[in-house]
Amino acid sequence: MSDVSSDVQKQRIADRLAAVDGDLIALSTRLHADPEIGWQEHRSSADVAGVLAAHGFAVEQPYLGLDTAFRAVIGTGAFTIGFLAEYDALPGLGHACGHNLISAMSTGGAIALAAVADELGLTVEVIGTPAEEGGGGKIELLERGAFTELDFALMAHPAPVDVAEARPFAVTHWHVEYRGRAAHAAAYPERGVNANDAFLVAQLAIALLRQQLPGSVRVHGVQTNGGEAPNAIPERTEGRWYVRAETTEQLIALEQRVLHCFEAGALATGAELTVTPESQRYAEMRTDERALDHYRRNAQALGRDFDVDPVAATMNRASTDMGNVSQLVDAIHPYIGxxxxxxxxxxxxxxxxxxxxAEQALRDGALALAWTALDVARERTP
Structure with missing residues (x-):
């Protein structure tokens, strides 16, 4: 912190964060111990919102008709900074993406920044955003009018190592279903239409298609239902599949090629195919480069190191619906190791x-975010 030791406002932010350290660690620990998947984060969102309310924020929950979204606000200034919180967990894996830390970092950063909000003419918000893991909660909020009042949005995401710039893929999420006709697999096989075979044909077609796709494209998924019994021809199969590309424009062009692979399964077997989007497309990130420079310097002042193994740094390619927010609002989405x-x-x-x-990453991330928000506000307000 040597390069900020003479900055009175940054020191006040640091002091405020230190004062709530126990609250933030306790919040992160509770969320981690009680994981809830997307759109079902009732306890988690209430817990995060409750901590903010206890520290003077006015909380609106539900927010814009979404039960597990919230908006917490403090200050009345003309320049509005929004910290985004995520708290959904992964099915079967709990908080294996660290969203418990995201919530605690955004909560801590906002509480700390509030210590200087009035003198800088700031409004500080925390927006609780459900269902990032494939559900597109931020996109739902965008469509309902969220984020439009923000001048700057930020959050930090856990990763193995520190990476300043997010470079997420644009992504499409699909639910894929085949419906065939059941029959006894030994006695009456000719009477069946095998929905599992349809899925196998599609997966083989996708595997072959990958040879002709750009190296940066990703196509991957899982079959969640492949049938019920080995002696019954499966009449219904399901899966969840993602298509990722560098940009939304490239993604849209590629989607049809992948859909043809699923259509091939239906054509080959006679099964009926239904492909349903699980959310709207996640967009690529539009990073506020000047703000990111501030974040990098602030994180380095706290001892964070961005000179890392490139192989360990590739979490910054993970897709996020924060990309959609960044198309509307100046934003950053760094990763903290x-x-x-x-x-x-x-x-x-x-x-x-x-x-x-993890607790040290929480402290450093919250403080680096708050200091970055301060730097951005100083540059962009009279």
């Missing part, structure tokens, strides 16, 4: 998102 050998969406990463190293 929790250390260890595990990477996001592994059980070991969930374990890494509590404990001493």
């Amino acid at each position: 929790v250390g260890g050998d595990a990477s996001n969406h592994q059980p070991a990463f969930a374990a890494a998102c509590v404990g001493a190293r």
Whole structure:
């Protein structure tokens, strides 16, 4: 902190954050111990909103008709800064993406920044955004008018190592279903239409298609229902599939090629295909480069290191609906390292998102975000 030791406002922010350190660690720990998946984060969203209310924020929940979204506001200034909180967990993996830390960092950053909000003419918000893990909660909020009052939006995401710039893929999320006709697999196989075979044909077609796709494109998914019994021809199969590309424009062009693969499964077997979007497309990130420079300097002042192994740094390519927010509002979405050998969406990463190293990442992330918001406000307000 040597380069900010003479900055009175930054020191006040740091002091305020230190004063609520116990509250933030307790919040993160509670969220981690009680994971809730997207659109079902009733306890989690109420917990985060409750901590903010206890520290003087006016809370609106539900927000814009979404039960697990909220908006917490303090201050009445003309320049509005929004910290975004995520708190949904992964099915079967809990907080293996560290959203418990995201909530605590955004909560802490906002509470700390509020210490200087009035003298800078700021309004400070925390917007609780449900269902980031495939549900597109921020996109739903955008369509209902959220974020439009913000002048600057920010959040930080846990990762194995520190990475300043987010470069997420645009992504499409699909629910895929085939419907065939059941029959006894030994006695009357000719009477069946095998919905599982349809899925197998589609997956083989996708595997072959990958040879002709750009290297940065990702097509991946899981089959969630492949049938009920080995002696019954499956009449219904389901899966969840993602298509990712560098930009939304590229993504739209690629979607049809992947859809043709699923159509091939239906054509080959006679099964009926239904493809349903699980959310609207996640967009690529439009980063506020000047604000990101501030974040990088502030994080380095706290001892964070961005000179990391590139292989460990690729979490910054993960898709996020924060990309959609960044198309409307100046925004940053840096990654903060929790250390260890595990990477996001592994059980070991969930374990890494509590404990001493995670708590230090929480403190550093919250403070770097708050200081960055201060720097941006100083530059952009009279």
